[in-house]
Every structure is written in C-alpha cells, then in structure tokens.
Amino acid sequence: xxxxxxxxxxNRHYTQAMGLLSRTYLGSALNLSETRVLYxxxxxxxxxxxxxARKLDLDEGYLSRVLKGFEARGWLxxxxxxKDARRRDLALTAAGREMLAQLEERARKDMAARxxxxxxxxxxxxxxxxxxxxxxxxxxxxDQITLRDIAPGDAGWLIxxxxxxxxxxxxxxxSFEPLVARILTDFLTExxxxxxxxxxxxDGPRRLGSIFCVQSGTPGVAKLRLFFLEPQMRGxxxxxxxxxxxxxxARGAGYDxxxxxxxxxxxxxxxxxxxxxxxxxxxxPVHSFGQDLVEQSFEIAL
Numbered sequence: 001x002x003x004x005x006x007x008x009x010x011n012r013h014y015t016q017a018m019g020l021l022s023r024t025y026l027g028s029a030l031n032l033s034e035t036r037v038l039y040x041x042x043x044x045x046x047x048x049x050x051x052x053a054r055k056l057d058l059d060e061g062y063l064s065r066v067l068k069g070f071e072a073r074g075w076l077x078x079x080x081x082x083k084d085a086r087r088r089d090l091a092l093t094a095a096g097r098e099m100l101a102q103l104e105e106r107a108r109k110d111m112a113a114r115x116x117x118x119x120x121x122x123x124x125x126x127x128x129x130x131x132x133x134x135x136x137x138x139x140x141x142x143d144q145i146t147l148r149d150i151a152p153g154d155a156g157w158l159i160x161x162x163x164x165x166x167x168x169x170x171x172x173x174x175s176f177e178p179l180v181a182r183i184l185t186d187f188l189t190e191x192x193x194x195x196x197x198x199x200x201x202x203d204g205p206r207r208l209g210s211i212f213c214v215q216s217g218t219p220g221v222a223k224l225r226l227f228f229l230e231p232q233m234r235g236x237x238x239x240x241x242x243x244x245x246x247x248x249x250a251r252g253a254g255y256d257x258x259x260x261x262x263x264x265x266x267x268x269x270x271x272x273x274x275x276x277x278x279x280x281x282x283x284x285p286v287h288s289f290g291q292d293l294v295e296q297s298f299e300i301a302l
C-alpha cells in the first residue's frame with residue numbers, strides 16, 4: 001500500500017479500536033464532538049462561539065445546539081467580553097469543570113485498560129509513535145523552531161538520518177554512515193567550544209535539521225559540516241537560518257574564511273551557499289559512497 005492507503009487503514013483501525021464511532025463517549029450522555037467542545041471550553045478564560053466553531057471545524061448551528069444543551073445542564077455561562085460588552089464569551093461553570101474531570105478520569109482508565117495487555121515498554125513506544133505522527137501532520141512555522149547546541153541523542157539521530165536520507169534520495173551505500181559517525185565522534189571528543197559549534201534545529205523534542213562549524217586544520221579557516229534538513233522542513237527559510245547562524249558563529253569566533261565540500265547533486269544546498277556569498281572553488285568527478293558524483297568545494301571570506 002502507498003502511504004495514503006496505509007494512513008487511511010490506520011484511521012479505520014483506530015476509530016474502531018478506540019470506540020470513537022459509538023453514539024456516546026465512554027458511557028456518558030455526550031458524544032465525542034460534545035466532549036471535545038467541553039474540553040476546549042476548559043482551556044481558556046473565555047472565547048466566542050464563532051471562534052470555537054472555526055477551531056473545531058464544527059457547523060455553527062450544530063455548535064449552538066450543543067452549547068444550549070450545556071447551559072441547560074448548568075455547565076456553561078455566557079459573559080460579556082472584557083473589551084466588547086456586545087459580545088458574549090463562553091466559560092465553563094464549576095459543574096461543567098467537574099463533568100469534564102469525570103470524563104478525563106474515565107478516559108485515563110479506559111486507555112490504561114486498553115494498554116494493560118501490552119508490556120510496559122510498548123506503552124512508551126506507542127506514545128512516541130503517535131507523537132511522531134502528530135508532529136509530522138502538524139504544519140511547523142519558522143517561529144516555532146529553536147536552534148540549540150548538540151545534546152544527548154542528537155549524534156545518533158544525525159547518523160541515522162544522514163544514512164537513511166542519502167540512501168533513499170541519492171543511492172549512497174553503507175560507507176557513508178561511518179563517515180558521518182567519525183565526524184561526530186571527532187566533534188564530541190575533541191571539540192573546542194570557543195571555535196566549534198553545532199546548531200540543531202528543533203521544535204520541542206522533534207529534531208528538524210543541523211549544521212556544524214568546525215576547525216578545518218588551517219589557522220583562521222572554519223569548515224562547514226553536517227548541513228541537513230528534514231525534507232518536510234524545506235521552503236520555510238530554515239536552511240537559510242541555519243546557514244546564517246553558522247556563519248555568524250564563525251565570524252564571532254575570529255575565523256577569516258569558511259570552506260565546505262559537497263556534491264553537485266545537492267542542488268538546494270548549493271543554491272543556498274551561492275546566495276549566502278560562497279564561491280565555487282573546485283569541481284571534480286569522483287566515485288564515492290557507491291555512486292559517480294561531482295564533488296564541489298566552496299569558500300567564503302568572513
């Protein structure tokens with residue numbers, strides 16, 4: 001099956017396995033949509049009904065009926081908005097919050113029961129897999145992403161992702177993975193923090209890209225290494241941001257020049273290097289990592 005069919009198959013399995021198609025949610029008087037409305041109302045100090053309908057992608061007429069039902073049960077009040085007395089914002093009452101707390105407790109017990117036949121390590125594996133799926137299906141904006149130094153676990157991720165990506169996209173063989181591992185081992189064991197730096201792009205725990213500034217072995221010359229972006233992160237300016245951060249660090253560390261080597265097939269990266277002011281200084285055909293490639297060298301004065 002292709003990815004679309006596989007995701008659709010999971011959706012069918014999950015909705016049935018979790019009982020999401022039942023007329024009521026966890027034996028309560030509410031269906032799943034009504035329960036989600038109750039949950040969303042608990043998150044803020046107050047919000048207008050129209051904004052809530054947009055957020056949950058619910059028909060405004062349907063939402064209006066749900067809210068009237070909540071009011072009838074004593075779970076909801078409508079109060080004048082602080083900045084516009086003509087608008088009525090929605091807020092849960094104490095009774096509404098108590099009802100939500102009961103539903104939350106039922107939901108936790110229900111999930112614990114579904115997971116109980118599995119070994120404990122499978123619980124964490126399932127949670128991590130679902131968190132990954134959520135992250136992949138949630139658009140990331142540039143302002144959500146932070147650039148941080150290398151941390152435990154990053155080296156393993158970089159080795160794995162470089163090996164996987166370049167095998168899938170460029171046909172590189174197994175000889176590429178130990179090269180990346182050696183670069184990272186040298187960095188982690190011999191790094192001079194005053195003149196060498198890693199930038200890991202991350203959205204919370206999710207790693208999205210990297211770039212490294214290291215010593216080249218020639219005084220005053222820095223080397224750019226391990227420039228990588230997850231494919232879905234391209235087109236939002238993250239690559240340029242990583243490159244600018246690396247160049248900025250190199251300048252601040254007192255380097256006069258930065259050099260790098262890459263392959264002609266890495267066209268997106270080469271375009272970024274040229275845009276940033278790098279000049280192509282050498283180009284030659286090579287056979288590396290099981291492929292016939294054109295190796296290129298770039299440099300920029302700092």
